[in-house]
Amino acid sequence: MNVIPPALARLIADFGRLPGVGRKTASRLAMHLLRRPAVEAQALAKSLTELHQLITMCSTCCAFSEADPCEICCNPDREQGLVCVVEEPADLVAIEKTASFKGKYHILHGVLSPADGIGPGELKIDRLLERIRRDQVNEVLIATSSTVPGEATAAYLIRHLQENSKVRITRLACGIPMGMDIKYADELTLSRAIASRQQQ
């Protein structure tokens, strides 16, 4: 006997596939939307449908954007020769909030993690090298998180860039507490770290 209507069961299952959403939370979210006016579920459905339709990846910096190249890559006021390498889009947002960085970005979309099968080939490192040559980049600021995988990724990047280019390589200054994720750092700490970046 089916006590949960199939359409509700499907929504619960779909919510339950999201990270950090267990079965109880999924049921609660689905029941909430079932009780609220239909427009609320429809609005969420529309946003979900449009997500992949409207958002693309910038072919220069690998940021998610509705335009290619993205707004930052197109912006003539931003320093073309300075590129900040971050792990993920949320890190870019955190750095932009400080208003301390006037260069461009490059998003790796991950960190080296051999246990999860993520090696250098899975990150956007080839595109970064291409870009360094094509756009006369003269400084790469590495802004990976000061976590173990972030540090390992930074170490790999430094060696790789030194071997394959003549670009100046800098890193965020110490000031970021070890073990803290870039996107959770407070703005002042992050500003300080950008201002006192160190040559490697």
Add this chain to the structure above:
Amino acid sequence: MNVIPPALARLIADFGRLPGVGRKTASRLAMHLLRRPAVEAQALAKSLTELHQLITMCSTCCAFSEADPCEICCNPDREQGLVCVVEEPADLVAIEKTASFKGKYHILHGVLSPADGIGPGELKIDRLLERIRRDQVNEVLIATSSTVPGEATAAYLIRHLQENSKVRITRLACGIPMGMDIKYADELTLSRAIASRQQQ
């Protein structure tokens, strides 16, 4: 400068409207779906769109169902004269799992909560009375939660049904939960269990 693409910002805002989902969680869910293949976001969108299209409220018992009357109300094997009153659909699911109840259900869709503006008129009590008269219901088993609002709702229902019908009114037994050590039972539960002790 817009560093979060508008389509992504809309999805984050929509997720953030769900109960218990803060801004960080909403961002995490949206970024997860953006990284995963488009079919995953589309599947969730489809389930959301179908939610209100396919699910209706059973006009007899007020359960959510794809058919009206619902499967339980249609089932000739279930005792027509015994109706279990629950607060919400999840309570029906919990009772069905026990396979100990062979009657029908009535869902109130809430509890009395004057602070939130929920009085008897907001619950499905009129429909219950109608149903008692129409379907020759002879027993109403009140299965509201043993919380303060659940108890208040039960007390109101008992008085209201006694005044307006001759139906037999029963309640779930209160006492020590199975598997619980007496010394860890709270005082109120233990008092109740002593007061309603059963002859063996």
